[in-house]
Amino acid sequence: MTANTHLPSFQTLWPVVAFVLWMWTPAWAAAPVPPSVSPEPPQVTVNTDEGLVDQPFMTIRNTGYFRFRSDLFYKADLGNGVSGFGAPLETSANNAGLSEKGDVLAGANMRLRLAPELSIGQRAKVGLVVDVLDNMVLGSTPDYGALRPDVPLVFLSDSQSMGLVDAIRVKQMWADWNPLSLFHIRLGRMADHWGLGITHNGGECLDCDFGDTTDRASVRFEIMEYESLWFFDYPGEGATIRDPYETFGQAHDGTQTDDVVRWGFTVGTAQARTEFQQSQRRRTLGKGEPIVELALRNTFTSQDLRVRTTLTGESRANTCAVANPSASTQDFECTELLDSRMSLWQPDIWARLEWWPSHRTHFRAELEATALVGNMETTQGLANVNSTRDFLAFGGVLQLELTKARSTYKLETGFATGDEIASGPFGTTFNEPNDSDFDGSAKASNTTISNFVFDRDYHVDLLLYREVLGSVTNSMYVKPSILGYLLKSDELMVGGELSVLYGHALKTETTPGGDHPLGVETDIRAFVEIPRRMRADLEAGLLVPLAGLQNQVTGEDAELSFSVQCRLTMMF
Numbered sequence: 001m002t003a004n005t006h007l008p009s010f011q012t013l014w015p016v017v018a019f020v021l022w023m024w025t026p027a028w029a030a031a032p033v034p035p036s037v038s039p040e041p042p043q044v045t046v047n048t049d050e051g052l053v054d055q056p057f058m059t060i061r062n063t064g065y066f067r068f069r070s071d072l073f074y075k076a077d078l079g080n081g082v083s084g085f086g087a088p089l090e091t092s093a094n095n096a097g098l099s100e101k102g103d104v105l106a107g108a109n110m111r112l113r114l115a116p117e118l119s120i121g122q123r124a125k126v127g128l129v130v131d132v133l134d135n136m137v138l139g140s141t142p143d144y145g146a147l148r149p150d151v152p153l154v155f156l157s158d159s160q161s162m163g164l165v166d167a168i169r170v171k172q173m174w175a176d177w178n179p180l181s182l183f184h185i186r187l188g189r190m191a192d193h194w195g196l197g198i199t200h201n202g203g204e205c206l207d208c209d210f211g212d213t214t215d216r217a218s219v220r221f222e223i224m225e226y227e228s229l230w231f232f233d234y235p236g237e238g239a240t241i242r243d244p245y246e247t248f249g250q251a252h253d254g255t256q257t258d259d260v261v262r263w264g265f266t267v268g269t270a271q272a273r274t275e276f277q278q279s280q281r282r283r284t285l286g287k288g289e290p291i292v293e294l295a296l297r298n299t300f301t302s303q304d305l306r307v308r309t310t311l312t313g314e315s316r317a318n319t320c321a322v323a324n325p326s327a328s329t330q331d332f333e334c335t336e337l338l339d340s341r342m343s344l345w346q347p348d349i350w351a352r353l354e355w356w357p358s359h360r361t362h363f364r365a366e367l368e369a370t371a372l373v374g375n376m377e378t379t380q381g382l383a384n385v386n387s388t389r390d391f392l393a394f395g396g397v398l399q400l401e402l403t404k405a406r407s408t409y410k411l412e413t414g415f416a417t418g419d420e421i422a423s424g425p426f427g428t429t430f431n432e433p434n435d436s437d438f439d440g441s442a443k444a445s446n447t448t449i450s451n452f453v454f455d456r457d458y459h460v461d462l463l464l465y466r467e468v469l470g471s472v473t474n475s476m477y478v479k480p481s482i483l484g485y486l487l488k489s490d491e492l493m494v495g496g497e498l499s500v501l502y503g504h505a506l507k508t509e510t511t512p513g514g515d516h517p518l519g520v521e522t523d524i525r526a527f528v529e530i531p532r533r534m535r536a537d538l539e540a541g542l543l544v545p546l547a548g549l550q551n552q553v554t555g556e557d558a559e560l561s562f563s564v565q566c567r568l569t570m571m572f
Contacts, residue, residue: 057120057121058118058119058120058121059118059119060116060117060118060119061116061117061119062114062115062116062117062572063115063116063117063571063572064112064113064114064115064571064572065112065113065206065569065570065571065572066110066111066112066113066569066570067110067111067112067113067206067567067568067569068108068109068110068567068568068569069108069109069110069207069565069566069567069568070106070107070108070565070566070567071106071107071108071563071564071565071566072104072105072106072563072564072565073085073104073105073106073467073561073562073563074103074104074561074562074563075103075559075560075561075562076105076463076467076468076561076563078468078545078549078558078559078561079103079556079558079559080512080549080550080551080554080556080557080558080559081551081554081556082512082513082549082550082551082558083467083468083549083558084425084467084468084469084470085467085468088101088102088103088104088105090102107137107138107139108137108138109135109136109137109138110133110135110136110138111131111132111133111134111135111136112131112132112133113129113130113131113132114128114129114130114131114132115127115128115129115130116128122178123177123178123179124175124176124177124178125175125176125177126174126175126176127172127173127174127175127176127190128170128172128173129170129171129172129173129191130168130169130170130171131168131169131171132167132168132169133167134166134169135209136165139160141160141161141162141165142154142157142159142160142161143157143158143159143160143161144156144157171189171211171213172188172189172190172191172213173188173189174186174187174188174189174190175187175188181222182221182222182223183219183220183221183222184219184220184222185218185219186216186217186218186219186220187216187217187218188215188216189213189214189215189216190213190214190216191203191204191211191212191213191214192212192213192214192216193212194266194297194348194350195295195297195348195350195368196350196366196368196397196399196458197455197457197458198368198370198395198396198397198414198454198455198458198472199346199348199368199370199395199454199455200212200348200455201455201456201457201458203457205457205459206535206567206569206571207459207537207567208457208459209456209457210456210457211457212455212457214233214234214235215233215234215235216231216232216233216234217231217232218230218231218232219231222270224270225269225270226267226268226269226270227266227267227268227269227270227271228265228266228267228268229265229266230263230264230265231263231264231265232262232263233262233263233264235260235262235301236259236260236303237253237258237259237260238253238254238255238258238259238260238305238306238307239253239254239255239258239307239335240252240253240254241253241254254335255305255337257304257305257337258303258304258305258306258307258337259303260301260302260303261301261302261303262299262300262301262302263299263300264297264298264299264300265297265298266295266296266297266298267295267296268293268294268295268296268350269292269293269294269295271293285354285355285356285362286356286359288355288356288357288358290353290354290355291352291353291354291355292351292352292353293350293351293352293353293354294349294350294351295349295350295351296347296348296349296350297347297348297349297350298345298346298347298348299344299345299346299347299348300343300344300345300346301342301343301344301345301346301374302342302343302344303340303341303342304339304340304341305337305338305339305340306337306338306340307335307336307337307338338378339377339378340376340377340378341376341377341378342374342375342376342377343374343375343376344372344373344374344391345373345374346370346371346372346373347370347371347373348368348369348370348371349367349368349369349370350366350367350368351366351367351368352364352365352366352367353365353366360403360404360405361402361403361404362401362402362403363401363402363403364399364400364401365398365399365400365401366398366399366401367396367397367398367399368396368397369394369395369396369397370394370395370396370452371392371393371394371395372391372392372393372394372452373391373392374390374391375388375389375390375391376388376389376391379430379431380431380438385438385444387431387438387444388447389430389431389446389447389448389449390447390448390449391448391449391450392448392449392450393416393417393419393449393450393451393452394415394416394417394452395414395415395416395417395452395454395472396414396415397412397413397414398412398413398414399411399412400412406484406485406486406488406495407482407483407484407485408482408483408484409480409481409482409483410479410480410481410482410483410499411478411479411480411481412460412477412478412479412480412481413476413477413478413479414454414460414472414476414477415475415476415477415506416451416452416453416454416472416473416474416475416476417450417451417452417474417506418450418451418452418473418474418475418505418506418507418510419446419449419450419451419474419507419510420446420507420509420510421442421443421446421509421510422446422449422451422510425453425456425469425470425471425473430443430446430449431443451473451474451510452473453471453472453473454471454472454473455471456470456471458471458472460472460477460479460501461479461499461501461521461523461541462521462523462539462540462541462563462565463521463541463543463561463562463563464501464503464518464519464521464543465477465503467563468519468543468545468549468561469518474505474506474507474510474511475503475504475505475506475518476503476504476506477501477502477503477504478501478502479499479500479501479502480499480500481497481498481499481500482497482498482499483495483496483497484496484497490531491530491531492528492529492530493527493528493529493530493531494527494528494529495526495527496524496525496526496527497523497524497525497527498522498523498524498525499522499523499524500520500521500522500523501520501521501522501523502519502520503517503518503519503520503521504516504517504518505517505518505548508548511548511549512548512549512550512551512552513547513548513549513550513551513552513558514548514550514552515546515547515548515550516547516548517546517547517548518545518546518548518549519543519544519545519546519548519549519558520543520544520546521541521542521543521544522541522542523539523540523541523542524539524540524541525537525538525539525540526538526539532571533570533571533572534568534569534570534571535567535568535569535571536566536567536568536569537565537566537567537568537569538564538565538566538567539563539564539565539566539567540562540563540564540565541562541563541565542560542561542562543560543561543562544560545557545558545559545560545561546558
């Protein structure tokens with residue numbers, strides 16, 4: 001039996017044949033355009049997704065750096081005991097009989113910073129900042145002693161152990177979600193940086209040690225060329241309660257009355273955060289058009305009650321007996337709340353003008369000014385003693401910078417108000433930890449606190465403010481400097497910088513020498529940098545202390561001090 005095969009008819013196949021022939025028709029076989037008819041202009045397609053990057057749904061981007069620092073300090077204690085930088089141990093009273101004496105302190109430290117970001121699509125991110133061996137002093141954890149009977153003395157040690165120091169420190173962990181193009185939501189523990197960083201400094205510089213991190217929930221709006229950030233922080237929850245039999249369970253807040261509440265908002269010019277936005281900014285400057293940016297931040301802080309810090313021998317309102325006053329946990333009945341009624345307002349304005357009048361000439365002027373205004377009804381736990389305090393302090397910085405070819409000329413000046421009693425990081429505070437020491441003291445009569453302290457990661461020098469005083473406070477300073485490049489390209493930069501700083505105290509009551517002039521410091525720096533890959537710095541600073549750093553108690557003058565510092569940073 002023979003099967004019948006039915007072939008498709010030509011009427012069925014001709015559309016397919018016509019399509020194949022049309023697809024294979026070469027360009028030269030297209031119908032010619034009559035001479036009398038002009039061809040239509042090509043259609044231009046506008047790319048409305050400019051700035052968006054095509055990438056996989058989930059990606060991990062890891063950035064960070066490895067930093068190695070070596071430094072040497074000569075008489076950073078100034079030789080008269082007024083410096084916040086400690087003197088060598090062999091100069092203490094317990095070691096007075098030693099024949100070995102010295103004025104030099106030297107060492108080296110290192111840090112590995114990892115900052116991975118997990119992108120989930122183009123709308124969500126999860127970030128982490130981890131420091132490994134954070135500022136670990138080399139040789140500071142020798143493996144010897146009671147746990148190593150085979151290594152009874154330190155000079156026999158041939159290894160290092162971490163001991164009680166955390167080898168890995170998680171500094172930040174946050175999530176960012178951009179559900180719509182108009183706003184960003186960010187939650188978690190994150191860096192807090194604003195303006196030049198004199199108050200809120202994220203510690204992102206290659207020589208920074210600390211960095212401000214805050215537990216925050218925030219939303220940032222972007223409309224045209226402006227943006228506004230609204231945030232709610234968790235600076236201090238006070239006492240928390242955890243089930244003693246559930247070590248890994250969830251703790252909860254012990255009371256709402258002792259919480260420190262901080263919220264605020266910013267409003268101003270939108271910042272160039274993405275690579276596309278930064279390229280647009282450079283394009284605008286390259287056309288010779290100046291860019292003016294202005295922003296304002298308002299921060300409000302309040303607290304009703306505070307947890308009392310227990311000290312040995314301190315009188316308490318209740319009769320609870322504390323077995324270990326230094327312990328971080330206490331019995332429920334032993335936690336005492338005291339009146340605080342504190343409120344603070346901190347306005348902070350930032351402005352920047354940048355202008356490139358020509359390819360080889362750049363100008364920048366940047367300003368940050370801030371204030372601290374508020375009051376605290378009760379600073380001590382005394383019922384019959386008035387311990388109300390008002391806060392009124394100011395600080396500000398102005399930076400001017402002019403670049404001509406391979407030379408940059410800088411001028412920076414700043415100020416921070418001072419106080420008659422409170423004197424900054426290494427000085428006295430406005431309250432007494434022990435109530436019995438407050439009544440009748442000089443602090444009791446100091447009802448207005450006016451000292452302002454710069455963030456400790458805002459660096460202006462190597463010695464005077466960074467080491468001796470701890471930060472810029474109760475002073476004004478002027479710092480001219482010049483930066484020059486021997487070689488400057490996208491692949492390699494070699495240069496140096498010279499600066500001279502003069503520090504002047506605003507109030508003499510809280511200076512060691514009871515005078516205004518603090519000192520003159522000259523710093524010099526040489527560097528080699530492969531952009532975004534590696535940087536090596538060699539710095540030296542010489543401090544000439546003046547009358548404000550004399551020791552009025554002993555009558556000793558402050559001595560010359562200098563420092564030599566070397567830093568190698570590998571970035572990725």
